[in-house]
Amino acid sequence: MLFIENVQKSFGSKQLFTASSLTINLGEKVAMIGPNGSGKTTLFHMIAGTQECDEGRVRLAGGIKLGILAQELTPSKRPILEETLEGDAELMQLRRQRQTLNQKLLEQDVPPDSLVEQLGEIDHQLEVLGSFSAESRAGTILHGLGFSREEQQRPLDTFSGGWRMRIALARLLFSRADLLLLDEPTNHLDLESSAWLERFIQSSPATHIIISHDRGFINRTTKVTVAIENLCIVRYSVGFERYLVMRQEKLMQQEKLAEKQMREVAHLERFISRFRAKASKAKQVQSRVKRLDKIETVTVSASARHLDRVRLPEPPPSAREMLHLNDIAKSFGSVHVFSGVNLSLERGQKVGLLGPNGAGKSTLLKIINQTLSPDHGVVTLGDRVASGHFAQHAMEALIAGETIMESAQRAAKKGTPTQKIRTLLGGFLFSGEDAFKVVSVLSGGEKARLALARLFLSGPNLLLLDEPTNHLDMESRAALEEGLSDYSGSMILVTHDRDLMETVCDRFWLIADGRVRLWEGELDDYLNQISNQKEPSTQAPNNHKPNQKGRRREAAQQRKAVDLATRDLRDQIKLLEQEVETLESALEVIREKLADPSVHAKENKELLLNYLAENSRLESRLATVMSQWEDLSSRLEAQKNAL
Template sequence: VGPNGAGKSTLFSIILGEEEADSGQVMKERNVVFGYLPQESAPVGEETVLELATAISPEFAKLRRIILAWDSDHQVAPDHVEEIHDDAHNRFHELGGYQLDAKAKQILSGLGFREKDFDRKARELSGGWVMRAHLARLLVQEPDLLLLDEPTNHLDLEALIWFQEYLTTYPGAIVVISHDREFLNHIISGIVEIRSSKLNRYRGNYDEFLIQRAAAEEQLLAAYKNQQRDIARLQEFADRFGAKASKASQAQSKLKQIERMEKIEAPVNDESRIGFSFPQPLRSGQRVIKLENIHQAYGANVVYRGMDFTAERDQRIVLVGPNGAGKSTLLKILAGVLEPQSGLRTLGHNVKAGYYSQYRVEMLQESRSVFDEASDTPARVSEQFIRTLLGSFLFRGDDIYKKISVLSGGEKSRLALVKLLLDPPNLLLMDEPTTHLDMASIDALVGALKQFQGTLVFISHDVYFIRALSGHVVHVNAGQLT
């Protein structure tokens, strides 16, 4: 764990040999197999979802292609066709290939794939589902060491619960980067915190780590203060009596005492904390928004048929359900970003909607600076106010002149939040707002949303975030809201 930019993903790159450390050694046991799930953009080719999930080695993939080619239309080279097929079949059986299919299907189902998806081309999937398929492949492979970089980012709540239960009985070692504290509390037995370029190790889950770290910081601060008092006392003696011949040797002795001390570093004053609150918005009417008889489809895929939804002033509503059920579609209709094919959307008196999503993050202008993008707001605010707000979100000093193209995912998410705050709504619609945020940023967002005096409708798979904020849960599945 550690703040965005602390070096968590870099540490993974060094372990994997993708990046060379400036100094030091990476020692790896012989014959140890590593499995790595990156945070984004794992590659796919022409394989099906099931083929991807069972492609645990190049040999497996080749054997499967030979067998499938023979079984489908005999597109194997004409010479020794049967011999090639038989050899491939025997080797596949010897390696447990047929049992592997059953295992892969079980894991794919747990991660939310339907049986009809197994034979679908992986390249047809969205980025989030591709990452799930790669995660399934790693679980099928069972490497000795799993390296998982934000593995829960693309999972819905049901898949997340299945995944964390599965990991509790995983036979190998697991090293995970995650900002999901409930997930960490469930699966881990130790924490390594990256802070100020140092690694600090703690035993226990995330909640236990917070207690231990607070105690360690308190002890370190007390020891530092004691040592500083000792240094000040010795230095004062040397300064007072250093010029006196009778005391000169004692003064020198005190200075040497200071030199010989093993200095305790000043505890890090963690100023990189986001601090913000939502400006108090205009009070809306009691009924904030109403959807009536909404119909929405994408081609032959009917998402909603006659759907109704109502939100009232000050409600906190979380939308949960499997990926693809229509949660984001519902939020876009509520925000007015998506016009429903039929049905009525009615905003209440004095209602102003604000919409936050990864789509909005992606709409940031890459060629602009942070400050220029933040300044592009309909709100009439001063340059100083914009600078202050950016500073609250850790864009300080020259950071405000950075191009958006060089920002991390977390920095872009924070900038999108800044833009939302510059034009405060009283109906706040948020689609997975914790994605790409670190723990401190999530805590700050939770604190601000608790104080928000308006209506909140959000989508999240972060159990901690949901528990902290939701007053009403709406389950979205198969076009139904319950």
């Protein structure tokens, strides 16, 4: 459906792509990855037709409707439900035409047959487009993205920038586009809305191409990876995790080839240097000079290297009970946030705060940090407990003209040795001369890492982290995730990064309905519950509900029964999925070989026949395995439903 043919693109002296081609098929879910500045967003604009190619062309199959996530919306006083409906321009145009025709009918005593026929045709088209369910569908999307039914009737102009981006996303999801281009779609979403969006994309028949720094999000939503590597656009018919394994294997091969080539070059250069002056060796020397000239240097991609994990310092010692919240309450004017909060935190515990945007997660962190006073109740920190709060203000405190080292020294406790500061900066990946970079030239991710380093220089043993990965690229997120996972101190974390929450936290506090309580389940249980709540219900309300503990116990018993009954089937399916990945990778390799024109030369006939036979064998086996996989998956679904 999407064809990129021999595309080249440059900006001044900076080249982004050289003679790159790509095909995306109908219904595929694609992750587009590459280092910052490699041209991902530029490629989106080229696909959308808002930027020209220097060479080559980008084309869509006939009749394909394309949608791209807008970065801003035109100010409007219309309710956001109406704004979302405007995402389907064809539907809304037909509705306006129908309204005009209806007005004409009212104005005429005997309307002409042509007018009636035209109105009937429009009604038919509206029925095909699902006009009768449009408001319901748009409302479901807005609800999934965090808007209540009441908020859906509020004008667009009453919402802030982050919420407007959600409305722009809702318009796109409602648009009925065949190909959706999503550039960082989770940037302004909370954990709950991100989980809903994952489900929406997974169930959508449309093609999606996604740029995201959220590794978990693209893992769960995409099956094809398009990487921008060494100025080329390369397609991998595998998911992101499998791509990372393939990339690492390729990097290791490149390193081995580079080392081998270096040894060969050194050997040739030694021979040339040693025998250049000897007439008897002139022929051999000349031969080696020619060999040296023909060697094409093997380059190892620096962007493919894994970023070292962030190394966090050991926390200072403290009492076992780090924190106690006693009957905490907070309101802002007439807006009640929470009350009756009674919770404790012990040394080494890592808590994730759950709840939608606006529930009070950031407010609770500020109260614990004692930068915001509760209306009622007492916050008690344990003996020798020092809190450290990371939020947006931590980056705003950076001074553009300072070096990284100067910024760190300003944040450190008085008398902290320089070597200790250098060691801690090294743990946050600022080693060697990097420590003397000026803050003004740092990327958003580097500034976030510096702000975190400054936080640790103040000596906290209770971390209060509010969206610490917001400005980090994918590699930096993974590095911080590993560091926080290994950290032995206590932590309360607010994040929309599901992988970070799952990896780091060992318990969860839920803020909902004006209360803060311990969530007695896993993160998946919470997200499934939220997703089910966001789905439109067709059942009548049940006024005889079991108590909360009973529901949890019943659900846990049901999950355990399903798990035990379906374990064998799931194991078989997993083995088949592994074989599918292996076969698809092998087919990718053999097809690359078949694409080489030299293989089709007369002298390579036997090699070509071998390749064709192997391709046929792999395709046959893949078809068999996929058939088995579909059969077992159907049996698994049926067995789950029966239980």
